[in-house]
Amino acid sequence: MSATKAARVGEDVWKTRIDKVNAELVTLTYGSIVAQLCRDFEGDYLEVNKQLEKMGYNIGLRLIEDFLAKTNMGKCANFRETAETIAKVGFKVFLNITPTVTNWTTDNKQFSLIFEENPLADFVELPDDGRAQNELWYSNMLCGVLRGALEMVQMQVDAHFVGDILRGNEVTEMRVTLVRIIDDELPPGED
Amino acid sequence: MSTPRIACIALISRNNSPLHLHPFPSSPSPATLKYHFLTHATLDVFAARLPLKFNGDSDFGLLYSIDEELAAYGWLTNTGVKIVVIIDLGGGGGGGSAAGLGVKDGELKGVFRALQTAYIRLVCNPFYEEGGGGAGGVVRSRRFVEEVRRIGEGWAPGGGGGAGAGAVGERGVVG
Numbered sequence: 196m197s198a199t200k201a202a203r204v205g206e207d208v209w210k211t212r213i214d215k216v217n218a219e220l221v222t223l224t225y226g227s228i229v230a231q232l233c234r235d236f237e238g239d240y241l242e243v244n245k246q247l248e249k250m251g252y253n254i255g256l257r258l259i260e261d262f263l264a265k266t267n268m269g270k271c272a273n274f275r276e277t278a279e280t281i282a283k284v285g286f287k288v289f290l291n292i293t294p295t296v297t298n299w300t301t302d303n304k305q306f307s308l309i310f311e312e313n314p315l316a317d318f319v320e321l322p323d324d325g326r327a328q329n330e331l332w333y334s335n336m337l338c339g340v341l342r343g344a345l346e347m348v349q350m351q352v353d354a355h356f357v358g359d360i361l362r363g364n365e366v367t368e369m370r371v372t373l374v375r376i377i378d379d380e381l382p383p384g385e386d
Numbered sequence: 387m388s389t390p391r392i393a394c395i396a397l398i399s400r401n402n403s404p405l406h407l408h409p410f411p412s413s414p415s416p417a418t419l420k421y422h423f424l425t426h427a428t429l430d431v432f433a434a435r436l437p438l439k440f441n442g443d444s445d446f447g448l449l450y451s452i453d454e455e456l457a458a459y460g461w462l463t464n465t466g467v468k469i470v471v472i473i474d475l476g477g478g479g480g481g482g483s484a485a486g487l488g489v490k491d492g493e494l495k496g497v498f499r500a501l502q503t504a505y506i507r508l509v510c511n512p513f514y515e516e517g518g519g520g521a522g523g524v525v526r527s528r529r530f531v532e533e534v535r536r537i538g539e540g541w542a543p544g545g546g547g548g549a550g551a552g553a554v555g556e557r558g559v560v561g
Contacts, residue, residue, distance in 0.1 A: 320514075
């Protein structure tokens with residue numbers, strides 16, 4: 196499936212089959228979760244990152260089912276197609292954004308998602324304690340969602356942020372790496 | 387005679403503690419303390435006028451003026467946050483000047499709206515805690531301080547900068 200077709204499918208599904216919810220509700224809910232985690236772990240941002248990723252992972256495991264049902268997507272032929280589908284259909288359908296897929300490695304196993312906009316991070320200003328700017332990946336839940344969702348379709352990936360506008364980086368960038376294709380015999384989710 | 391300009395912007399919490407006070411020009415000067423006093427004095431005017439205010443509007447208009455030189459305008463949100471803008475009328479003496487007439491009624495609405503929008507963006511930040519962060523609850527958000535500075539410096543009588551700033555700020559929130 197080409198990139199333009201993915202974009203069309205994403206647009207189409209988003210318009211016709213998705214229940215919309217107020218953006219501030221999402222933003223503030225996510226913000227409360229992150230802020231509460233920061234309080235609960237007393238500013239251990241590395242642990243907060245880990246927890247956000249884990250929450251996202253559990254969301255991803257379920258969300259993929261909904262995604263496949265709503266979009267009627269077939270199997271992706273290769274990882275490049277998977278990337279286009281994630282960016283132009285997945286993010287479009289659930290967050291109404293389309294991050295840019297770029298920075299492929301030559302072996303086609305690693306790419307970057309550049310987020311021009313990030314509805315989760317509206318209003319946010321990281322705590323000015325000298326550590327959050329270097330340690331907290333505010334939107335880390337998204338990494339977990341990708342990992343969980345792809346694991347359910349036989350792809351083990353590693354996803355992590357390498358830049359965030361909130362931290363003062365130029366762009367918000369997530370790096371996604373295909374670790375391996377999980378064999379069908381193995382029950383998914385078992386390490 | 388120079389044109390009126392914003393001399394100071396202040397935000398006060400519902401418990402009447404100062405949230406933020408920004409003098410213009412922003413370099414620290416002895417005038418800063420004066421603005422603290424002047425802002426403090428507006429609290430009584432807010433309190434006195436509140437029972438008489440029935441139109442449900444946030445705009446308190448002119449609170450008082452001093453020596454045909456400074457005029458304090460007020461805005462009270464429904465959550466009790468007070469915004470005070472002190473205008474330097476630029477009269478500097480001289481009876482025939484436009485001092486006291488320098489700013490028309492409602493001309494500051496854009497400024498107040500923009501400031502309120504900036505405040506909304508501030509409190510919507512999940513890491514913001516009112517009254518937290520030491521120093522008596524003074525706002526330390528860099529983005530907010532910068533936005534207030536921009537609004538204050540961008541305003542000019544006749545609806546130029548202030549109204550524009552408001553429009554930009556409101557788009558930010560809606561989008």
